[in-house]
Amino acid sequence: MGRVGVAAESESAGLRSRTAGLAHALGLPVTGSDAEAFDALLVVTTQRIELRPVGPKQAGPVYVDFLAGAMRRRLRELASTRQLIARAVGFKGSPLHIVDATAGLGRDAFVLACLGCRVTAVERSPAIAALLADGLERAAGDSVVGPLVERIRLVRGDARDYLADLGEGDQPDVTYIDPMFPHQVKTALVKKEMRLCRLVAGDDLDAGELLRVALTFTRGRVVVKRPPRAPNLLKPPAFCYKGKIVRYDVYPRVAASK
Template identity: 35%
Template sequence: MNELIKIKMSDENASLWPDFLKSALHENERFSLVVEPERKLCDLCDYLYYREEILSFHSNELGEMSFDFEELMKYHQRQNYALSKEPLAKALAIKGSGEKRVIWDTTCGTGKDSLLISFFGAKLTSFERNPAVFLLLKDALRRFPVDFHLEFGDARTLSHSVRPEVIYYDPMYPAKKKSALARKEMRIFKEIVGDDPDSKEFLEWALKTATERVVVKRPLEADPIKEKPTASYVGKSTRYDMYKIF
């Protein structure tokens, strides 16, 4: 289908929506509840666009953004990662042998970290509470299925029969200054999601919920959300603060 469908979260033309979107809306009550009448997605972006079977954010100023897991997966497959050297795998203690760890990525976002964690090997459940971001993730997973389970909402408010061994948390970090140089995709994403001001409370909840460790992703220059992580694993532009549960 090449025709462009412009989608508002409360679209009167919902009958025109592609089926996977309709079912995303109807598949659970939690999701339909947040679809308020005339909800505006963000200041820069009034509509989701669906064209050539791809769902994207659309901003008049910045253009379009969609998530593409196939390209990302091909990239990872070319890398020949050694898990013992990768800061993220080390922080999560994924060793590539034995039983897969039960991990929750509680801030799925663009799905990049979820995809990498799944590629490293884990029993992964990912959560996203922003409805527009959740729909783009659903679309990316429909076009290229990846081995993680996606849930809509905040892990704190959902009930679960098992506790995860590891909770991974990557909240939005307030930009130091408004940078015209920030990548277009980052700017669109930031505009849609805003900040995550509840990170301290979230971390306290995570430390009571994970059975083995909590890993928090931070920019290199940022302070830890909570003092004295058990260990920090440093990458090129990021740091993973790990809090072991004793």
């Protein structure tokens, strides 16, 4: 995994103090003239927190923006129960509690929230969780998007521990898993954002173990998002919803042995 530092965009005292606070909370170093020693920087700006790759000829910053125009224009579409993801999680109109065990930049969590679901979004990479927390916070005050992101609760940590620690009454209706795509998948879907996230968060090679844990601690079904031709995670699903760019593998809960 790449080395991540935290930096302020400018020398302003306010930004520097927020940067020090963020670095302390995440257990990451504050960088200055040593920035080149890092693979990516979490940069605190006056508007948001961004993840920026370090080095020449790098792509632009990655950040979470639920208020972006493109997202706003798609709100009606995102709430459509005809989407594959809605069918995969078994959404039939009444709200579900979904654990998004691989929250990342929160795109899928936001779609599920737009459907009306309550989402517990679990993210183990401190840097990625910081981006998501920042995006959720900025969206919270918006009159249209605020009530949607209010349905998302961010939990920082490993979803395997989170699920295993839930009492039986708190288990989610659905656990949703979207691990990093395998390296051999070179579609446009593996966008610059995910390439940078992979650099920071790693390859998710333990995703099969996450599926195993989710199958034990989920009330209803577990849904795994995969590239169309990628091998199954752990075992073949009971059924699958196939799209052009992704497929959703659906696993019913494993019955507890008596």
